[in-house]
Amino acid sequence: MATLDAFAQEKRPRVTEPQTHALNIQQTLEQEILSGVLAPGARLEEVDLSARFNCSRTPVREALRQLAAASLITVKPRQPAVVAALSARKLIEMFQVMADLEGLCARLAARRISSAQIERLKRAHARMESLAQSDDVDLFYEINREFHEVIYEASQNEFLTEQTRSLRNRVAAYRKLVTQRPRRRTDTLTEHAAVLEAIVGGDEDKADKTMTAHVNLLGEKLLDFIALFPESDEAFRR
Known part of the structure; x- marks a missing residue:
């Protein structure tokens, strides 16, 4: 039984540190957007977010990608992400x-x-x-x-x-x-x-x-x- 448990644990996907950082960043920014702390049109600079959350840009980019998928922010090439502003x-x-x-x-x-x-x-x-x-x-x-x-x-x-x-x-x-x-x-x-x-x-x-x-x-x-x-x-x- 112990061998089967060990095998199951091996097969279970491990959550890496960058993934944990990305989720924390995503949840924090999402709450700030929904509560109005981050107003529509607010810029989200990767460098600033990396400094704020004390991490590399990799988890920041993943968090922004998830927020964009939820239509909470807009991301354009070579431009900072911004909180979605609707007409x-x-x-x-x-x-x-x-x-x-x-x-x-x-x-x-x-x-x-x-x-x-x-x-x-x-x-x-x-x-x-x-x-x-x-x-x-x-x-x-x-x-x-x-x-x-x-x-x-x-x-x-x-x-x-x-x-x-x-x-x-x-x-x-x-x-x-x-x-x-x-x-x-x-x-x-x-x-x-x-x-x-x-x-x-x-x-x-x-x-x-x-x-x-x-x-x-x-x-x-x-x-x-x-x-x-x-x-x-x-x-x-x-």
Whole structure:
């Protein structure tokens, strides 16, 4: 048996030090991009990153390659990588698709959510209520993300969850900008309450519709979103 165990260990791929460095760098930069610490358009110089993480350029390049594969950064030949910056028009299109995906998550959650997940949703909503009038936008945004993550999990559809989370991650920095507006935080609580009520009540149609409306950029939300972009942005005229 010991011989078989030894053979199995020999065949198991070993994680090398550069791979470990690359994963750590990737996870750190990803978190900074999603939290808005690294804003869209920020340059990611290999030399600076090597110095920051105290490693060679090899793991830095691998980390950047993985971030580019996730569409979080853009890489061009002989130029520094930059955090992906999306046009207003592109973002609105992405929000429209994300709204439908999140609506489907909520619809499935209304059918499949467990009692433990309901309690987690209620706790997240209560925590957001306590922060609505505070200046701690970062914490409000993080708990908001947790609220949505519970719904993804409750949908019990891994592929849907992966696609929804991937798209949400790509627009995360822009969502956070909108969240910084006090009025938007108040509206978020009202909309979350409607989603929560529908899911707890098992109302699939209402859960879908309220979540879709919550995420989509319509009416005043669209105007607030457009205001985040400079007047010189040509995205809406293309």
